[in-house]
Amino acid sequence: xxxxxYLHRKDGLTRYTFLSAGRRPVEKIxxxxxxxxxxxxxxxxxDLKADGKIDDKVNSNNGDIIKVLATVIHIxxxxxxxNSGAKIAFKGSTRERTVLYQRIIKTYxxxxxxxxxxxxxxxxxxxxxxxxxxxxxKGTYLAFFVKRKP
Amino acid sequence: MPLVKKTRSGSSVKSTAxxxxxxxxxxxxxxxxxxxKVKAMNTLxxxxxxxxx
Numbered sequence: 001x002x003x004x005x006y007l008h009r010k011d012g013l014t015r016y017t018f019l020s021a022g023r024r025p026v027e028k029i030x031x032x033x034x035x036x037x038x039x040x041x042x043x044x045x046x047d048l049k050a051d052g053k054i055d056d057k058v059n060s061n062n063g064d065i066i067k068v069l070a071t072v073i074h075i076x077x078x079x080x081x082x083n084s085g086a087k088i089a090f091k092g093s094t095r096e097r098t099v100l101y102q103r104i105i106k107t108y109x110x111x112x113x114x115x116x117x118x119x120x121x122x123x124x125x126x127x128x129x130x131x132x133x134x135x136x137x138k139g140t141y142l143a144f145f146v147k148r149k150p
Numbered sequence: 151m152p153l154v155k156k157t158r159s160g161s162s163v164k165s166t167a168x169x170x171x172x173x174x175x176x177x178x179x180x181x182x183x184x185x186x187k188v189k190a191m192n193t194l195x196x197x198x199x200x201x202x203x
Contacts, residue, residue, distance in 0.1 A: 015183070033182040035192055037200070042191045044184030054183050089191055121198060129199040143194060 005071035013082075014041075016075045017048060022062030029054060030075045035089065041079075043090035045072060056093045069104060077115065080148040091121075091143040099140055106135040112146070119145045 008018040014033065020026040027048040032041040046056030062068075080086050092098035105118060112118055118133040120141035128142050182188050 029183065031183050033184065033188045035188065035195065037195060040195070042182075042184065042188045044182065044187055046184070056184060056187065089195070091191070091194075093187070119201060121194070125194070125197075127197060127199075128194065130201045143191065 003066050003070040005074040006067060008071060008075055008078075010078070014079075016078075018071050018075075020060065020062050020064055020068050022060070022064035022067075024062065026060050026062055028068065028071075030072055032079055032083075032086075032088065039085050040087050040089055041083075043072075043076070043088050045090070046093075073112075076146060077148075080116075080146075084148070087145055087147040089143055089145050095140065098142075101144060102137075102141055105133060105144060109133065109135050115149060116146045117149055119147075121145070 006018045006020065008016045008030075010016050014031055016030045018028050018030075020028050029044075029046055029048045031044040033044060034040070035042050044054075044056065046054045047058050047060060049055055076088055080088065090101070092101055102120075105112065109118065119130050120133045120137075121128045121143040122131050122137075123139065123142055125142060130145065133141075133144065
């Protein structure tokens with residue numbers, strides 16, 4: 001992914017914001033929250049609305065998705081540089097969005113693998129298991145993990 | 151006046167004059183802008199077999 005990312009602002013240790021300047025300005029938020037597992041963080045991503053609330057289901061349709069995703073990846077790189085050993089977990093807020101994330105990881109897997117170990121959570125939901133991300137996997141993964149290589 | 155001490159995990163330990171101790175576990179959903187997503191991820195991972203770190 002060679003797209004130049006948007007400039008981001010870091011608010012505290014775990015929260016980043018940036019302005020998506022597509023068809024209209026949309027403020028985006030990326031937040032890392034520690035999960036109930038050591039060194040595991042949830043990646044939250046959404047639009048920061050004018051009233052201060054966050055919408056993680058909205059489809060901004062702002063015409064700059066590649067630049068937005070490049071920015072999120074840049075932020076993940078920054079966070080994992082600062083927090084060595086951190087493993088990031090994420091999934092889409094809808095199944096369609098999870099499918100989109102899976103397609104993007106598959107497309108850019110060669111690039112991502114240079115810096116990150118990419119794994120995924122394979123169903124069933126009642127008994128999922130983490131495996132290496134397989135670009136040939138026919139189903140839809142339940143979630144994804146990225147961890148910076150040492 | 152109770153003494154409140156924060157542990158490294160963010161839990162609060164409250165000591166009172168009669169030595170009673172109350173421990174309140176801080177959940178990961180307490181300090182996030184995405185409480186529903188964090189809760190859902192914790193629930194999903196609780197059932198999962200994860201690769202060793």
